[in-house]
Structure formats: C-alpha cells, structure tokens
Amino acid sequence: MTSPVSPTIVRLGVRSVFGRRRGILLFLLPLVLVGLAVLVRVLVGDDLEAASDTLYGLGLVVIVPLVALLATTGVLAPEIDDGSIAYLLAKPISRHTIVVSKLVVAASCVLLFAAVPMLIAGLVLALDDPQLGAGFALGSLAGGLAYCAVFALLSVMTRHAVVVGLIYMLIWEGLLGGLLDGVRWLSVTRWAGAIIDQVTAEINLVEGLGTVYAVVATVIVVVAGTWLTGRKLRAFNLTGDE
C-alpha cells in the first residue's frame, strides 16, 4: 500500500455518481440554491437576516446533507446493492484505501455542489460582505464531510442506506434538532452552524456551542466514520434483498 487513494477507484466512483444522467440531481440542487438567493435578493434587497436565514434554512439544513447523501450513496450503495462490490473487494487493495478513494469522490462533490454554490449564493445575497459567503462555504464543507462519513458508514451497515440516512437527516437533524436544543451536542448541522458563527462575526446561528467542540466533533466524526467504514468492509457480508 503506497497511497491511500487509488486513482482507478476514484475514476470508477465518478462514473458511478454521474453515469447515465444520474448526476442531474446534484446539478439541480445548487441551481435551486443560487436561484433562491437571487430571488431573495430581488425581493428584500441587502438584508443580513434574510440572507443568513436562506443560507441556513435551505443551504445548510437541506442542500448540504442531500448532496452528501446523493454523492456518498451514489458511490457506495449501487455496488453493494447489486453485489458487484465483491469484485472490488477481491482485489489486493486495502479496504481503507477503497473507502478513502470513494470518499474523495463524495467530498469533491460536496465541495463542488454544496460549498462553492453556498459561496456564490452568499455573494449574491450580500456582495459587500464576502465573510458571509465564505463562512457558509467553510461550514457547509465541514458539515458535508461529516455527513459523507456518516452516510458511508450507513451504506456498509444496511442496504437501505438512503432511507435510513434520510430519516436520520430529516427526523434527527431537521425535526428534533429544531425542537430540542440539547440535540446541538450531537448534530452535524449545528456544529457546522457553530463554525460559521466563528468565521462570520455578525450572525449567530447556534447558541451555547463552543467552536472548539464543534471542530473537534466534526473531525472525530469524519475520521471515525471513515475508519469504521473501512473496518466494516473488512468483514463484509453480502446478503440478499429483503
């Protein structure tokens, strides 16, 4: 094992995400975000609260996890679903290399289809305050990476990774995260919010959550999720559908 990333697996991963028009959704989501940013800008003009509400409510809570989910499951789930991952696992490649290579593809998708559009949307909403866009771009990159690691682990744990991932994302992060404040200690979106608060001085998305805790927690989730996925793949069991 020389490099932790295998270019061949990366190339196959890109094909698996974008092949046969499957990537349309990934292009659609950032377009919606930027489109809404333009509309909000036209309707309310330069308004910091509306801008951060839009970027948080649509961007960080909905678009970022969805991009991470689509990219991660697009790269891992189909192979597991039709059993062709057996051919990949039969190669003399470290399982950790496989996972890291696949996650590189997912992370690039998050960067391209979540973080960069957030920067653009932030600039559209507040052109004279590039801090806002930069903060949201950085926060969504951190949150997106953590989501990728979580969804990768889910993909190797269950065949219904998309449904389970959606339920986690909608119910835990979305519904309970909005209702119960204590969820902030265990919520990727809230951690990303805390990071954004640190970068952008004038907004306050999350109360009572230290930036250091948020950064450390995000890093732990990314590293532990990636490592556990590789470990899980070492003793992988192909099972039938339902």
Place this chain on the structure above:
Amino acid sequence: MSSPSERPGTAAPSAVIHDIGYRPYAGPRLGEGAVARSFFVTGLRNCFGLGRSGRSKILPMGLLGLMLLPALILVGVLVQARTLLGLDEHIVAYSTYPITTQLLISVFVASQAPALISRDLRFRTITLYLARPGRRTTYVLVRLASLTAATALLIAAPLLLLYVGGLLADLPLGRETERFLAALVGAVLLAVCLSCLAAVVSALTIRRGLAVAAVIVVLLVSYTVVTTIQGISTESGNETVGEVAGLFSPYTLINGLQVFLFDSPAATPTPPTSDAIGVAYLVATVVTVLGAVGAMLARFRRVSA
C-alpha cells in the same frame, strides 16, 4: 442414430395419445377488471409492508404510528384540558395537520413509490404483469391508485382520530363533520398529487435508492424553497409573490386549495386571497395530476414487455 419413424419394418405409425382424463380448466375466467382489482389490493397491502418481509413492515408501520401519535396527544390534551384552557375547537386544524407532519408523509411516499414502481422495472417483473390480461394503461393506473390509496390512508388516519376524539370531547357535531369532510377531500387531493409526482420520479430510474433520494429532493426542496419565499414575501409586503410561490410545492398547493374551496384555516403565511389565484391553485392541481399521469403512461409505453 435414427429416429423411430425411420426404423425399417414399421409401415404406419402406431403411437396413440390416450385420453386419460386430464381436463382443462373450463370454469369462468375472470377478466381484466378482476386482475386490476386484485393487483390494486396487492399494491395497497405492499405499501404498508403486508405480504412482504417483516423488515419491510417496520418503516411504513412506524410512519403510520408516528403520524397518529401527535393526533392522539392533541386529543388527550383536548379532553383533559378543555375547560381549563377554554377550548371549543381542535388545537391543530384538520387542514393544517398534513402540513405539520409533512416530513413523515414525504418519507412514506418516497420509500413506497419506488418499492411499487422501480422494482418492477429493475427486476423485470413488469414482463409478467404485462403477460396477463390487462393493458399497460391499466398497470400504470392501478399502480398509481394503490399508491394514492395508501398515502390517503396515511394522511386521513390521524384526521379520523382527531374527528372521533373531538366528538367524544363534545365538540359540535355539525361543524366538526363539515370541517372533517373538507379536510378529507384535501387529504385525498394531497395523496393524489404526492403519489403522482413520486411515481413519475421513481419511474425514471431503476435504482431504488436513487429513486427514494430523488423523490425526497423534489418534495423537500420544493417545500423549503416555497416556505422561504412565502416567509420573506410576508416580511417584505409582497404577498402576491408568496401566493404564486405556493403553487410550486404539493403541500402548500393543496393547503391553499383547501383555503380557497372550503375556507379552511390556512397553514401557510400567504394563502390565496383573490379568486384568480384560487382558480390558479385549482388549475395547478389538475395540471400536476394529469401531467404526471400522462408522463407515466408515456414512460411505460416505452417499456419492452
């Protein structure tokens, strides 16, 4: 090696087929209608995991339970604290309930629509269905009907619980019945809209996981965008923009339609106020449903049997 007929010495073939009494089925054969009926019932049962493995019952049954839970709590509060809080109607209106629980409804539709539609395409079971009496149109319409009925049941069950609970808590019968029936129409319309959209999206891909994600993307992103626009339009005083925006998510569309048709309490910040917008909501609903059915029919015309 030669075949028996070419064997020398046998002049005429002496083989006989004996009738040993096997009889073909001569009873009445059920036609296309019966096929469609039983297909509908199977689809409806499958949506709730009945007739499928135990693991596929967990999600739909769990969602149904979660849908009923808030209604049960609301009825409990109504019964217990009616005099204390001076309530003479439901805490959450019937027409608002589906929009409050929209996450659960979206997950249900997104997980069950591909289970009904993508899998037939992926595992080619559609070939078997099309080999029976029954045309492609019937297949498509029956699949849509099963999904719609299942979704309508999911949406209407908590409303029924609220209605019965409200009557037991001595709310006025006439008024409650009127509101409940209006909400029931809304629930059916919402189920039709959601099922048609979800079916079209999941007929586009044979990969179940991708179909689930795609349906959620369509429902969740459209709802979030619409509520963001509506919120901002009320703040900035451009209510018309919000009213028009309501056309673009099934939840806000049907809620607005209920406000227009039955004068139900609105669940969105900008319900339709003028007749013109109300008619636009009605037209948008019809166009969504007919367009989706048309797209489904066009999609399945291209499926090779």
